[in-house]
Amino acid sequence: MKSITIKDVAKNSKVSATTVSRVIHGNSKVSPKVREKVLETIKSLNYFPNENARAIVNKRTNVIGLVLTDISNPFYPTLLRGIENTINKSNFSMILCNTDENPTKEERFLRILLEKRIDGLIIVPTGPDISFLKTFEARNIPIVCVDRVVRNVETDSVVVDNFHGAFIATEKLIQSSHQRIAIIGGNKNIFTIGERFRGYTEALDTHGIVTNQDYIKMGGFTIEDYEQDTLNVFSLATPPTAVFSAGNLSTIGIYIALNKMKKKIPRDVSIVGFDDLVWVEALTPPLTAISQPIYQIGATSAQLLLQRMLHEGPSEKQNIMLSTSLVIRESC
Amino acid sequence: MKSITIKDVAKNSKVSATTVSRVIHGNSKVSPKVREKVLETIKSLNYFPNENARAIVNKRTNVIGLVLTDISNPFYPTLLRGIENTINKSNFSMILCNTDENPTKEERFLRILLEKRIDGLIIVPTGPDISFLKTFEARNIPIVCVDRVVRNVETDSVVVDNFHGAFIATEKLIQSSHQRIAIIGGNKNIFTIGERFRGYTEALDTHGIVTNQDYIKMGGFTIEDYEQDTLNVFSLATPPTAVFSAGNLSTIGIYIALNKMKKKIPRDVSIVGFDDLVWVEALTPPLTAISQPIYQIGATSAQLLLQRMLHEGPSEKQNIMLSTSLVIRESC
DNA sequence: TTATATTATGAAAACGTTAAACCATTCAGA
DNA sequence: TCTGAATGGTTTAACGTTTTCATAATATAA
Numbered sequence: 001m002k003s004i005t006i007k008d009v010a011k012n013s014k015v016s017a018t019t020v021s022r023v024i025h026g027n028s029k030v031s032p033k034v035r036e037k038v039l040e041t042i043k044s045l046n047y048f049p050n051e052n053a054r055a056i057v058n059k060r061t062n063v064i065g066l067v068l069t070d071i072s073n074p075f076y077p078t079l080l081r082g083i084e085n086t087i088n089k090s091n092f093s094m095i096l097c098n099t100d101e102n103p104t105k106e107e108r109f110l111r112i113l114l115e116k117r118i119d120g121l122i123i124v125p126t127g128p129d130i131s132f133l134k135t136f137e138a139r140n141i142p143i144v145c146v147d148r149v150v151r152n153v154e155t156d157s158v159v160v161d162n163f164h165g166a167f168i169a170t171e172k173l174i175q176s177s178h179q180r181i182a183i184i185g186g187n188k189n190i191f192t193i194g195e196r197f198r199g200y201t202e203a204l205d206t207h208g209i210v211t212n213q214d215y216i217k218m219g220g221f222t223i224e225d226y227e228q229d230t231l232n233v234f235s236l237a238t239p240p241t242a243v244f245s246a247g248n249l250s251t252i253g254i255y256i257a258l259n260k261m262k263k264k265i266p267r268d269v270s271i272v273g274f275d276d277l278v279w280v281e282a283l284t285p286p287l288t289a290i291s292q293p294i295y296q297i298g299a300t301s302a303q304l305l306l307q308r309m310l311h312e313g314p315s316e317k318q319n320i321m322l323s324t325s326l327v328i329r330e331s332c
Numbered sequence: 333m334k335s336i337t338i339k340d341v342a343k344n345s346k347v348s349a350t351t352v353s354r355v356i357h358g359n360s361k362v363s364p365k366v367r368e369k370v371l372e373t374i375k376s377l378n379y380f381p382n383e384n385a386r387a388i389v390n391k392r393t394n395v396i397g398l399v400l401t402d403i404s405n406p407f408y409p410t411l412l413r414g415i416e417n418t419i420n421k422s423n424f425s426m427i428l429c430n431t432d433e434n435p436t437k438e439e440r441f442l443r444i445l446l447e448k449r450i451d452g453l454i455i456v457p458t459g460p461d462i463s464f465l466k467t468f469e470a471r472n473i474p475i476v477c478v479d480r481v482v483r484n485v486e487t488d489s490v491v492v493d494n495f496h497g498a499f500i501a502t503e504k505l506i507q508s509s510h511q512r513i514a515i516i517g518g519n520k521n522i523f524t525i526g527e528r529f530r531g532y533t534e535a536l537d538t539h540g541i542v543t544n545q546d547y548i549k550m551g552g553f554t555i556e557d558y559e560q561d562t563l564n565v566f567s568l569a570t571p572p573t574a575v576f577s578a579g580n581l582s583t584i585g586i587y588i589a590l591n592k593m594k595k596k597i598p599r600d601v602s603i604v605g606f607d608d609l610v611w612v613e614a615l616t617p618p619l620t621a622i623s624q625p626i627y628q629i630g631a632t633s634a635q636l637l638l639q640r641m642l643h644e645g646p647s648e649k650q651n652i653m654l655s656t657s658l659v660i661r662e663s664c
Numbered sequence: 665t666t667a668t669a670t671t672a673t674g675a676a677a678a679c680g681t682t683a684a685a686c687c688a689t690t691c692a693g694a
Numbered sequence: 695t696c697t698g699a700a701t702g703g704t705t706t707a708a709c710g711t712t713t714t715c716a717t718a719a720t721a722t723a724a
């Protein structure tokens with residue numbers, strides 16, 4: 001099981017390993033005949049350089065880590081493609097880790113990534129204080145926070161204006177002359193969800209509507225949770241006439257529940273949802289939604305990371321906030 | 333930018349690097365006081381072993397490659413989680429690559445993965461002949477093909493019975509007394525899609541229904557394509573009364589188009605779709621669908637790969653075919 | 665006590681690269 | 695013809711680990 005090394009190539013071409021290395025790197029200091037010969041034996045031996053050996057001498061691996069909560073959440077695949085397509089251009093690869101919002105898992109992954117000496121990290125942090133990131137910082141491994149930010153270490157970041165998105169979503173419902181507006185969504189402790197909740201209450205406030213605690217269902221996790229939340233809120237004595245769905249999973253639960261309750265959208269209930277994914281247009285009626293530039297969030301954070309890794313760009317950390325837009329369809 | 337190495341730990345603990353290495357691995361004998369001291373300085377120096385250096389001496393990286401077509405296809409995230417959750421238990425990490433069905437990209441990724449000396453590969457091949465896999469085979473790097481198979485090298489594989497799934501889907505429509513049944517889907521050259529097409533025609537055949545070429549729309553790629561296909565097929569002089577959607581993207585296109593045409597499902601048109609994803613239940617009406625055990629496909633292929641990497645299990649290649657099931661809802 | 669086995673440790677080589685320093689040709693120019 | 699510069703190559707050390715082998719110290723048995 002002996003593997004083919006640069007020395008084998010050297011021996012077979014009757015030159016030194018250095019010369020082979022030069023040929024591989026296209027370095028000028030090698031004569032055409034020798035280059036030819038070396039390339040030939042590389043091909044004939046089917047030699048491929050060992051990146052791990054390279055990594056230890058070059059002190060760079062060309063690998064980045066991508067730590068997110070769960071690729072199954074439809075937000076992430078597009079984000080990932082934005083990142084991947086960007087870093088691939090500079091020949092970086094990506095190790096993917098799913099934390100499931102679990103800080104213990106997160107720390108374990110971060111340790112592994114550190115040991116693998118990744119050149120950079122893109123992370124959707126599980127919380128606002130990720131102590132292990134200090135270790136990355138101390139070793140000058142660039143970090144980009146995406147979708148959420150962290151406060152115990154300064155990093156570049158790319159987020160979306162969740163607050164404003166939720167604000168205009170809620171306002172849209174108000175302008176359609178709704179007063180009794182529910183919100184259904186996940187855990188407020190998650191940065192993005194918290195911001196969306198703020199946007200919702202702020203919009204009600206701005207328009208002089210007092211928030212009704214019964215209309216606030218922020219604690220779901222699964223589609224079934226959201227379905228149940230919807231069932232509950234629309235079974236109230238005075239049910240809402242509209243609902244703001246704070247995430248894509250809640251949108252699914254809401255549609256399922258309303259279908260079951262035979263409520264017609266938008267006749268009986270109006271909906272605006274956060275996240276404009278491909279399938280929301282197939283719903284009946286198609287969803288009016290807040291659209292995030294998901295791919296661009298990914299691409300931008302990857303660009304930021306590349307800049308740092310290649311020591312280009314400004315030295316101050318960049319904190320970028322991209323904006324959302326309202327896509328009007330027929331659910332309100 | 334000097335990094336902390338095992339030698340620094342050694343020096344600071346007044347022992348040799350060997351001893352530090354032994355402490356870290358905890359297997360061989362080292363006296364309690366020394367162990368204590370070493371662990372202490374590891375902590376105080378915040379030392380983390382360099383996995384790349386380890387990789388070159390151990391000849392294993394604890395990394396696998398996952399090469400698939402596009403993580404944005406909702407089939408893949410679940411597959412990925414099945415794989416990840418399985419390999420994580422054995423402390424493997426995963427490099428993810430999206431080929432976009434492009435063999436050139438695929439070959440480039442495979443070369444990179446080879447150079448990184450991954451311990452194993454899980455791949456959804458773009459086609460039936462991936463010559464670069466020969467190189468993996470020659471180096472005894474285990475390969476598992478998933479969802480599709482390859483014919484120029486023998487590998488383990490995990491696929492789903494697409495043929496049978498499509499067969500029972502079509503049969504379901506026939507049994508609901510439909511005779512004019514369309515199929516809308518992607519490129520038949522893709523293994524899974526080809527199988528589904530076979531299942532469709534075979535079901536018609538079995539029940540003595542002659543296939544109508546006008547009802548066959550197999551060439552779409554985007555949701556817009558499928559939407560257009562649907563529009564076209566239902567604008568025929570004698571339109572079909574039912575449609576089999578051969579993939580999840582086509583399901584979206586079909587629902588959008590039928591909504592636009594104001595066709596009622598299932599009154600005007602019945603549908604059965606391939607792939608039972610979370611959002612199909614939120615459609616109106618909820619989709620009757622062929623369900624694949626996606627997570628399990630991933631978990632199984634990862635198990636197969638682990639077996640090979642750890643040199644356990646049988647030496648003959650395993651070719652596993654998992655079965656699909658029909659989830660009946662209200663679209664037919 | 666001495667001989668032997670056991671335990672704890674270290675030195676050095678190896679893994680597969682790259683880079684710095686060096687050496688031997690060849691070529692230009694006077 | 696000689697000098698100096700290119701040119702094309704090699705030798706050696708370094709990167710951060712693990713592993714093999716040797717050795718010193720200690721424990722056990724006779």
